[in-house]
Amino acid sequence: MTLDAASWDALTLSLWVSVWATVLAVPLALWIAWLLARRDFWGKSALNALVHLPLVLPPVVTGYLLLLSFGRTGPIGRLLEQTFGLVLSFRWTGAVLAALVMGFPLMVRAMRLAIEAVDPRLEDAAATLGAPRWAVFARVTLPLIAPGVLAGAVMGFAKAMGEFGATITFVANIPGQTQTLPSAIYTFLQIPGGEAQAIALVLWACVVALGAVVMSEWLARRVARRIAGS
Amino acid sequence: MTLDAASWDALTLSLWVSVWATVLAVPLALWIAWLLARRDFWGKSALNALVHLPLVLPPVVTGYLLLLSFGRTGPIGRLLEQTFGLVLSFRWTGAVLAALVMGFPLMVRAMRLAIEAVDPRLEDAAATLGAPRWAVFARVTLPLIAPGVLAGAVMGFAKAMGEFGATITFVANIPGQTQTLPSAIYTFLQIPGGEAQAIALVLWACVVALGAVVMSEWLARRVARRIAGS
Amino acid sequence: VPARAQAQDPVTVFAAASLRGALDDIARTYPAPVVVSYGGSGTMARQIALGAPADLVILASPDWMDWLRDQGALADRKRVDLLRNRLVLIGPAGARPLPNPDAAALLDALQGGRLAMGQRAAVPAGIYARAWLAGIGAWDALAPHLAETDNVRAALALVARGEATLGVVYATDAAADTSVDVLWTVPEDRHPPIVYPAAALSDAGDAFLRHLGMTDARDTFEQHGFLPIEPAR
Amino acid sequence: MTLSVHLRHRHGDFTLDVAFDSGPGITALFGRSGAGKTSVINAVSGLLHPDEGRVAVDGDTLLDTARGIDLPPHRRRLGYVFQDARLFPHLDVARNLDFGARYAPPGAKGPARGDVIDLLGLSGLMARAPATLSGGEKQRVAIGRALLSRPAMLLMDEPLASLDAPRKQDILPYLERLRDGPLGLPILYVSHALDEVARLADHLVVIQEGRMRMQGLLYDVLSDPAAVPLLGVREAGAVIAATVVAHADDGLSTLSISAGHLELPGVQAAPGTRLRLRILAQDVILSRDRPAGLSSRNILPVAIAAIHSGDGPGAAIALRAGSDRLLARVTSRAVTDLGLRVGMECFAIFKATTVAPGSIGR
Amino acid sequence: MTLSVHLRHRHGDFTLDVAFDSGPGITALFGRSGAGKTSVINAVSGLLHPDEGRVAVDGDTLLDTARGIDLPPHRRRLGYVFQDARLFPHLDVARNLDFGARYAPPGAKGPARGDVIDLLGLSGLMARAPATLSGGEKQRVAIGRALLSRPAMLLMDEPLASLDAPRKQDILPYLERLRDGPLGLPILYVSHALDEVARLADHLVVIQEGRMRMQGLLYDVLSDPAAVPLLGVREAGAVIAATVVAHADDGLSTLSISAGHLELPGVQAAPGTRLRLRILAQDVILSRDRPAGLSSRNILPVAIAAIHSGDGPGAAIALRAGSDRLLARVTSRAVTDLGLRVGMECFAIFKATTVAPGSIGR
Ligand SMILES: Nc1ncnc2c1ncn2[C@@H]1O[C@H](COP(=O)(O)OP(=O)(O)OP(=O)(O)O)[C@@H](O)[C@H]1O
Numbered sequence A, B: 001m002t003l004d005a006a007s008w009d010a011l012t013l014s015l016w017v018s019v020w021a022t023v024l025a026v027p028l029a030l031w032i033a034w035l036l037a038r039r040d041f042w043g044k045s046a047l048n049a050l051v052h053l054p055l056v057l058p059p060v061v062t063g064y065l066l067l068l069s070f071g072r073t074g075p076i077g078r079l080l081e082q083t084f085g086l087v088l089s090f091r092w093t094g095a096v097l098a099a100l101v102m103g104f105p106l107m108v109r110a111m112r113l114a115i116e117a118v119d120p121r122l123e124d125a126a127a128t129l130g131a132p133r134w135a136v137f138a139r140v141t142l143p144l145i146a147p148g149v150l151a152g153a154v155m156g157f158a159k160a161m162g163e164f165g166a167t168i169t170f171v172a173n174i175p176g177q178t179q180t181l182p183s184a185i186y187t188f189l190q191i192p193g194g195e196a197q198a199i200a201l202v203l204w205a206c207v208v209a210l211g212a213v214v215m216s217e218w219l220a221r222r223v224a225r226r227i228a229g230s
Numbered sequence C: 001v002p003a004r005a006q007a008q009d010p011v012t013v014f015a016a017a018s019l020r021g022a023l024d025d026i027a028r029t030y031p032a033p034v035v036v037s038y039g040g041s042g043t044m045a046r047q048i049a050l051g052a053p054a055d056l057v058i059l060a061s062p063d064w065m066d067w068l069r070d071q072g073a074l075a076d077r078k079r080v081d082l083l084r085n086r087l088v089l090i091g092p093a094g095a096r097p098l099p100n101p102d103a104a105a106l107l108d109a110l111q112g113g114r115l116a117m118g119q120r121a122a123v124p125a126g127i128y129a130r131a132w133l134a135g136i137g138a139w140d141a142l143a144p145h146l147a148e149t150d151n152v153r154a155a156l157a158l159v160a161r162g163e164a165t166l167g168v169v170y171a172t173d174a175a176a177d178t179s180v181d182v183l184w185t186v187p188e189d190r191h192p193p194i195v196y197p198a199a200a201l202s203d204a205g206d207a208f209l210r211h212l213g214m215t216d217a218r219d220t221f222e223q224h225g226f227l228p229i230e231p232a233r
Numbered sequence D, E: 001m002t003l004s005v006h007l008r009h010r011h012g013d014f015t016l017d018v019a020f021d022s023g024p025g026i027t028a029l030f031g032r033s034g035a036g037k038t039s040v041i042n043a044v045s046g047l048l049h050p051d052e053g054r055v056a057v058d059g060d061t062l063l064d065t066a067r068g069i070d071l072p073p074h075r076r077r078l079g080y081v082f083q084d085a086r087l088f089p090h091l092d093v094a095r096n097l098d099f100g101a102r103y104a105p106p107g108a109k110g111p112a113r114g115d116v117i118d119l120l121g122l123s124g125l126m127a128r129a130p131a132t133l134s135g136g137e138k139q140r141v142a143i144g145r146a147l148l149s150r151p152a153m154l155l156m157d158e159p160l161a162s163l164d165a166p167r168k169q170d171i172l173p174y175l176e177r178l179r180d181g182p183l184g185l186p187i188l189y190v191s192h193a194l195d196e197v198a199r200l201a202d203h204l205v206v207i208q209e210g211r212m213r214m215q216g217l218l219y220d221v222l223s224d225p226a227a228v229p230l231l232g233v234r235e236a237g238a239v240i241a242a243t244v245v246a247h248a249d250d251g252l253s254t255l256s257i258s259a260g261h262l263e264l265p266g267v268q269a270a271p272g273t274r275l276r277l278r279i280l281a282q283d284v285i286l287s288r289d290r291p292a293g294l295s296s297r298n299i300l301p302v303a304i305a306a307i308h309s310g311d312g313p314g315a316a317i318a319l320r321a322g323s324d325r326l327l328a329r330v331t332s333r334a335v336t337d338l339g340l341r342v343g344m345e346c347f348a349i350f351k352a353t354t355v356a357p358g359s360i361g362r
């Protein structure tokens, strides 16, 4: 399982991208999940459908849509570049966006299920104790849904580690810049005799992502044990 | 959005495959989710990791692993063929397997979160009323997790509609047999000027999968309303 | 970004995935740093059209290069046909050679199995395979027995794993895999020429493209089974 | 029916160590908040697996940690009314009620569905979702659900705490009828309300901080002076047996006890029935001479058997009335003023109306 | 403090239509299971948004559907003790208790944390998870949690139903002290236990099937004969005002009422304090002549103001004792035998010990 420098770059880049995608997506996913679980508003169905879109579409299509809208010449891409100087296409930042978008439906679902399982009567109780709405969320809802948030984050992270189609379409496969682990695996599979290195990379991907899964389980179990009081 | 005959075939095949994958996966996912949520056993972490694997691996790798184990010459594939006469490679059945495997982590997660949110004291109450364990599951747990099961099923279905990499690697792209909607879309995208047809197919994919999402929402809302009693 | 520091701006090449082995070897000998982004021709062509930061693009499909030209993405830059490749019919290791097969011979050799190849319309190798089969009047008979994949390597894997009985792939792919044997090499006149067109998009790309035309590079390509095309100077 | 319970279990700092054997009828588990009542009933139902213990109902061993026996809850046939109602939120009231019926063994006896619904006043609620019920309504449905599962024994954990007095007065006699009727349904009843316990229980088990402090027949425990600190002074009082003699037109019934006759209002039982009367110590007035011209119609000649003066301003006077024992609580000043002493004969006065229907049981 | 509540709301078949205005102190909401008590308190707290209504505390409008005012619960500063405890399962007892402290306005007054913990006996539970608490322990934590949020008013929905009698006796006086002390904390108190209500409440609101049936000062409602059917005959009784005169060494205290003096045990208040006594109708015995030699020390000369005979075997006798009114419940047979009639002068006897500490309030 020793890796050459390029593969090592791909592994660290994938980690970096996945962590960023997870960290950025969690709050947003939490907000959307909360909206979908607890609010009624015009366009809710549309929002829900939009969130599911990356699941339904072949990843390549999602990547292409990202390229069309967030690319340098795309409407959002141009806006981002002009206002924040932020360029996404063919940069690691774009890989973050692709991973984020692809993992988003998984995160939102997990978090939404968790929010729907919270007894709203506990939130009511917190409100009668004087807690304003955000405090109710932060001090009651959030700790109660922690296992769901964690589950969503881990699914998002795992998905980010495995994301290929959208990423390679949106940011290509530039070693050291946008070549993530799955892209590197793909490239190895394209040349005769590349399987051995591909397998080493696959094993690394498993170690990292499954490590995250196991760790999150352990955390969730601790939370559950605290609630059960033993 | 009119489709040529081949695209139409791809659409109906994708629907067929996705429905089968969902129907077959739900009971299995439910069982695994229940094991992970409620039981403690040796190898639980390994099972949990295994379930997450298709999320972590690039789809092509998953497809390749399927080929290695479920192909005609693979150990499981050979067994299936000898004992049940069931051939998966290059058949729609293989596409079902690929879609099922890829959607499995999503289903298990949603169902597991739902099961973990069920108050075990209600299950205790059912047991004291004489219900054996399976009846407790069927009459108390299952109805209470219905929204989660539905959510999982819909995510699995949506994923099945969008699955590409594993399917094409495992069962290739045989029009009328294994050419699913994403394969067809991919094909169009690889032809200069094929975008128009690709877009038509993408729209169809959206219509079908998002229709399923919206329908499941509506069902889940009905269940929730019944529990709330209004 | 955890990327290693680059001494100077690297040359960025977008290249068809099947070129990886050869191109990586050549890039190592280039005095300036080179990064190569490998991918499918269609995907890369679109990326270039949408402003990908490539200095040089090498595709596996002249059609996509034409498309790029039509998009105006090449501007007035030079386009060259860099390499050629051969199409081969493969079978499992040890299979009997099948020279100059017709439809009946192919069907016979398939023994009810499938012929793996790239997607007939989407993957360049598939397009060439279809041209060959159509040319010998075998297309209609074989069409129901195909297993088409999204890239040639997957077709090769199907044959290597024994899932498909025969396959049509590039000679470069078949050469390196010991679990398959080449049953026949399709003559070059039976399909449109298999060329890898390249176009420089910047001066740095131009320089690297020139490097690819030098003898050392051509030797390397040849070692990997490609047939270099004499650059039109 | 016999119920035999021996348990030892630790949760954190709390140790449960309880052993009792009781006969047929209703066994009450009485104790303060946190005493361990719910833990005991959970262990009997099979929901708590104690560290060590044995539970047997009618000779059938449900649990025996020493022999590795631990029947799962659904095979114990114990209808459990939980302290929190635990209705199934996805089922309407009717479906909650009918949940257990199908698991009862074919010939199992049980109360009729219609009777249970009428008694508990559920007929208007049948199509309602549990989330829309009030606290008391939920508890009533929970009682009905347990009854309709045709259990061999009923476990009730403070089932009436959330019910109003009139509703309690409807349900208590019904529980008595279940116990006494053809079903002979034994009940393990947890309560911290001694009036309920005194009315219902045949057997009383008092637990305190996880330990069993007293157990025995209700009559014996309640008239045991040692029980007074456990039960609380205000709840002290004797339970005596009486026989219905006759009913008069004005609604008063005559009952005979060993020391004479009493007149009580609102007694429903037929002449000849043996009843149980609870006479709280604080409801008894003592008089040196037989008083005349009082509205109170129940005046019994008694002899003072013992005088216990506590630290407070009150004194507990044990009285012998025929072969029964009564308890009276008077002020120490009254003891002095009236010159009360052991052996003295005097009269006990208590109003007919002071014996609450809730304190009359069989 | 004034509380003004006007509500109209429908849930399904059930219609709530309640309006009352009450003064400072404790307002009790009394009614049977399903009467709508929780609905009222929910509307006051802001958790239920009624179809129509107005709620004002001390002139501050919390809700006015007509004017589109509906303050969110967290801005109402009402500490709510729920019928189900609703502790936060992820927080230990200490953190549950401290949850609300930080939201109280800077200068808000409230009871000291240590006092609350001691009173409720929570010190041993501070590190425990709610899931490990017994039913009564949960409820005690819930009471503490509401108190420590320093609310401007307390809403309590059957807070003591799951507590044992001794614990209730600890908490009731504490609630009185909160009301009377420097905090002057008003309380809206839901109960179906009239003894709690009679002890605590200043104002009583009786609701039945969603409608307000009676409301007013506790003294007035309880001595209103029309209230008897609403409250239940066994709970009928007068509440009268008394002043503490002196405490004797033997633990008896002398209290003066308009008709004379009473001797009661266990009175804690200082001489001069005005107290409230509840004397249940069924605890009063009438005598034509002043009796002698009785252990009961409280014998008051009274005049019969009215005699209400119901359909049962009992009769309610309204008595005038000085400027106070008493109620006595006797058998019809006693009415005949003693020749009781309106205007007749006689004596009312009740034992000193029969006035429960729980029925003495300020
Ligand atoms: N998991 C646990 N860890 C620590 N202590 C526990 C645990 N479970 C229960 N206890 C303690 O055991 C004691 C008995 O609890 P139980 O629920 O049996 O009391 P109870 O008599 O039913 O009280 P209540 O009348 O208040 O319902 C309580 O003091 C409770 O705090």
Ligand SMILES: Nc1ncnc2c1ncn2[C@@H]1O[C@H](COP(=O)(O)OP(=O)(O)OP(=O)(O)O)[C@@H](O)[C@H]1O
Binding pocket: B229, D131, D132, D133, D134, D135, D136, D137, D162, E011, E012, E013, E014, E031, E032, E033, E034, E035, E036, E037, E038, E039, E040, E083, E192
């Ligand atoms: N969503 C609803 N749909 C129909 N009826 C409802 C709904 N919510 C409450 N009710 C009814 O309103 C009535 C009042 O309920 P509420 O909870 O206020 O009663 P309560 O006086 O607190 O009773 P308890 O003492 O039993 O707690 C009940 O009869 C209840 O069944």
Ligand SMILES: [Mg+2]
Binding pocket: D037, D038, D039, D083, D157, E134, E135, E136
């Ligand atoms: Mg309990």
Ligand SMILES: [Mg+2]
Binding pocket: D134, D135, D136, E037, E038, E039, E083, E157
């Ligand atoms: Mg209520």
